Amino acid sequence: MGPLDGWALSTDATWLVPIPVVLPLAGAGLALALYRRPRLQRLTSVVVLTLVLVVAVALAVLADGGPLVVDVGGWAAPVGISLVADRLAALMLTVSAAVTLCVLLYSLAQGQTEGEESAPVSIYHPTFLVLAAGVNNAFLSGDLFNLYVGFEVLLVASYVLITLSGSAERIRAGTIYVVVALLSSVLFLVAIAGVYAATGTLNFAQLALRLPEIDDGVRLVLQVMLVTAFAIKAAIFPLSAWLPDSYPTAPAPVTAVFAGLLTKVGVYAIIRTQSLLFPEGRIDDVLLWAALATMVIAILGAVAQDDVKRLLSFTLVSHIGYMVFGIALSSAAGWTAAVYYVVHHITVQTALFLVVGLVERVGGTTSLNRLGGLARIAPVLAILFFVPAMNLAGIPPLSGFLGKLGLLQAGVREDAWLPMVLVVGSVVTSLLTLYALVKAWNKAFWQVAPEEIRPVHLPLGMVLPAAALVVVGLGLTVAAGPLYAYTERAATALVERTPYIEAVLPDGLRGTGESDEVATGGGGG
Amino acid sequence: MIDMRPSLVLVLVIAVLVGTGVYLLLERSLTRVLVGAVLLSNGVNLLLLVAGGAAGRPPLTGDEGPGPSSDPLPQALTLTAIVITLGLTAFLLAMAYRSWQLHRHDEVQDDVEDRRIARLAARDERAFTDADTEADTGRGRSSLDEEAAELHDDTDEGTRGGAR
Numbered sequence: 001m002g003p004l005d006g007w008a009l010s011t012d013a014t015w016l017v018p019i020p021v022v023l024p025l026a027g028a029g030l031a032l033a034l035y036r037r038p039r040l041q042r043l044t045s046v047v048v049l050t051l052v053l054v055v056a057v058a059l060a061v062l063a064d065g066g067p068l069v070v071d072v073g074g075w076a077a078p079v080g081i082s083l084v085a086d087r088l089a090a091l092m093l094t095v096s097a098a099v100t101l102c103v104l105l106y107s108l109a110q111g112q113t114e115g116e117e118s119a120p121v122s123i124y125h126p127t128f129l130v131l132a133a134g135v136n137n138a139f140l141s142g143d144l145f146n147l148y149v150g151f152e153v154l155l156v157a158s159y160v161l162i163t164l165s166g167s168a169e170r171i172r173a174g175t176i177y178v179v180v181a182l183l184s185s186v187l188f189l190v191a192i193a194g195v196y197a198a199t200g201t202l203n204f205a206q207l208a209l210r211l212p213e214i215d216d217g218v219r220l221v222l223q224v225m226l227v228t229a230f231a232i233k234a235a236i237f238p239l240s241a242w243l244p245d246s247y248p249t250a251p252a253p254v255t256a257v258f259a260g261l262l263t264k265v266g267v268y269a270i271i272r273t274q275s276l277l278f279p280e281g282r283i284d285d286v287l288l289w290a291a292l293a294t295m296v297i298a299i300l301g302a303v304a305q306d307d308v309k310r311l312l313s314f315t316l317v318s319h320i321g322y323m324v325f326g327i328a329l330s331s332a333a334g335w336t337a338a339v340y341y342v343v344h345h346i347t348v349q350t351a352l353f354l355v356v357g358l359v360e361r362v363g364g365t366t367s368l369n370r371l372g373g374l375a376r377i378a379p380v381l382a383i384l385f386f387v388p389a390m391n392l393a394g395i396p397p398l399s400g401f402l403g404k405l406g407l408l409q410a411g412v413r414e415d416a417w418l419p420m421v422l423v424v425g426s427v428v429t430s431l432l433t434l435y436a437l438v439k440a441w442n443k444a445f446w447q448v449a450p451e452e453i454r455p456v457h458l459p460l461g462m463v464l465p466a467a468a469l470v471v472v473g474l475g476l477t478v479a480a481g482p483l484y485a486y487t488e489r490a491a492t493a494l495v496e497r498t499p500y501i502e503a504v505l506p507d508g509l510r511g512t513g514e515s516d517e518v519a520t521g522g523g524g525g
Numbered sequence: 526m527i528d529m530r531p532s533l534v535l536v537l538v539i540a541v542l543v544g545t546g547v548y549l550l551l552e553r554s555l556t557r558v559l560v561g562a563v564l565l566s567n568g569v570n571l572l573l574l575v576a577g578g579a580a581g582r583p584p585l586t587g588d589e590g591p592g593p594s595s596d597p598l599p600q601a602l603t604l605t606a607i608v609i610t611l612g613l614t615a616f617l618l619a620m621a622y623r624s625w626q627l628h629r630h631d632e633v634q635d636d637v638e639d640r641r642i643a644r645l646a647a648r649d650e651r652a653f654t655d656a657d658t659e660a661d662t663g664r665g666r667s668s669l670d671e672e673a674a675e676l677h678d679d680t681d682e683g684t685r686g687g688a689r
Contacts, residue, residue: 145602145605156609156612159613159616163620168627169637171627172637175620175633176636178613178616183550186569189566189569192573192602193569193575193576193599196598196599196602197576245636245638307638
């Protein structure tokens with residue numbers, strides 16, 4: 001396949017690839033300029049995120065035929081920055097676009113009914129769009145440093161969102177969040193410097209070719225550093241203590257989108273680097289132990305909580321363990337299940353946080369000792385909470401059950417004692433999740449209200465996006481067959497590695513390192 | 526083969542910057558944390574420069590310049606990292622100022638909720654008062670429990686209690 005064929009391919013659909021990054025950034029600028037016109041600002045963000053969703057779906061369909069690659073600025077792969085949309089990236093992109101759109105619609109209704117004081121509209125929308133751009137950039141990045149930039153973009157946006165309105169509580173929680181995120185970014189940067197010093201490149205595809213040639217010990221150090229940096233972002237025990245502390249204080253839509261996306265970007269980065277750069281899986285045993293500790297310890301934390309938001313933050317950490325379990329199996333089956341689980345968990349966890357936002361609105365609190373009797377006041381809420389809660393706990397036939405089943409099967413197939421321990425641990429965690437969530441459900445919806453709760457009108461604009469996400473979660477069950485097949489193809493490509501490498505470096509697996517202009521002697525650029 | 530032996534001076538500077546940075550990062554005062562973060566990221570920026578190796582032939586253009594040219598990529602990375610650090614420093618500074626506005630100090634506080642749950646655990650108490658299953662918790666908790674326990678007796682009463 002010559003370079004011209006690659007060019008011919010890039011003229012048809014690859015122009016779509018940068019859009020999920022560029023469009024929200026441009027939208028953020030526009031929204032900031034429109035800060036005096038809240039209505040136009042809202043319209044901008046809704047239109048932008050809807051377009052991103054459409055593009056993401058198109059990319060997911062197109063990427064099924066092979067990875068789409070864009071060399072930014074016209075410089076060929078090892079020199080320029082590549083944006084790569086393979087099945088994994090496009091799938092994550094689609095889910096994240098759907099989730100961000102739902103959360104945005106939810107926050108629109110919330111902002112309109114609560115007035116400006118809890119959601120300063122002029123800052124919220126641009127920041128939210130920047131967050132979406134950062135997340136999308138991290139998913140599409142074909143380059144270690146561009147991944148870092150994506151992380152920083154989404155983190156800086158998240159700093160603003162988590163300290164929105166600057167109340168004492170949020171500043172306290174935000175401080176810890178910012179400092180921890182800063183530390184992980186520094187670690188990531190050190191790892192990048194190490195990778196560059198050892199290999200002279202930061203392009204994923206070229207790294208995949210060069211890393212096997214360097215010293216084993218150096219490679220292990222680089223791998224451990226990268227995984228540690230991502231593990232902080234993904235909240236894997238023992239690097240997870242910051243999450244339940246900082247997330248619950250933020251406004252409900254912010255917590256929801258953080259819970260759905262930010263940790264999953266870390267998980268995605270681990271999947272990408274483990275599969276493409278370090279396929280030997282030399283730290284798999286450590287990761288398996290970390291996964292076990294994450295699952296069990298965090299769910300025990302969830303059981304101890306009496307505040308729904310904190311309880312959900314702990315289940316969030318706990319279920320990251322399932323994904324790490326799948327990743328650490330380093331098999332096609334494990335990765336298939338892990339990717340499916342990520343998709344399931346993003347929708348379900350976000351839906352739960354949105355519903356808890358509604359619960360807070362009706363009950364005026366999220367403390368389970370003060371809530372009660374909501375089933376009578378808001379029966380719709382009871383259903384909206386119950387369905388994703390059961391989904392998260394893994395009750396058949398919901399998608400949580402299918403994801404866990406896939407992980408258990410992949411674990412059993414390994415035929416070793418440590419994966420079997422993990423299998424037992426996952427089942428126990430699943431049961432404890434059920435216990436924690438049913439307790440929350442009983443407390444919030446069925447116990448006699450300890451304090452009088454006055455019925456509050458729930459704006460339809462908030463209920464509908466939450467309901468939409470719950471329905472999407474159910475849709476993952478209905479469409480489990482095709483979706484699981486899709487994640488299986490994605491995982492197979494991850495195991496093979498060649499589709500990705502060949503798509504990024506088409507020219508004899510090495511790449512010329514020359515831009516089209518230089519190669520043909522043409523000017524411009 | 527590129528000469529990748531780093532200069533000892535740079536390595537020592539990086540070590541000092543990162544060492545003091547980590548030390549300050551462990552402090553309680555947000556201002557010190559801020560200074561620590563700045564030192565730390567400057568150390569890492571130098572590390573990125575070291576990662577580029579010694580100067581050599583200019584890349585891409587192919588022709589020999591008037592002298593050896595250093596690797597431009599780590600410089601681009603460092604530049605990006607500096608910009609990001611600048612933004613973060615400004616943000617941390619704003620947070621420290623806001624913290625001072627609110628509390629007249631900028632010490633990083635403990636997680637209040639976590640302390641509360643930990644206290645419960647230390648006293649071997651439950652996070653919940655289970656009105657449904659424990660009619661009388663016997664801890665003299667509050668009249669709320671007793672009230673709830675009374676209302677629990679039959680569903681009809683409970684209905685009224687809930688709808689009140």
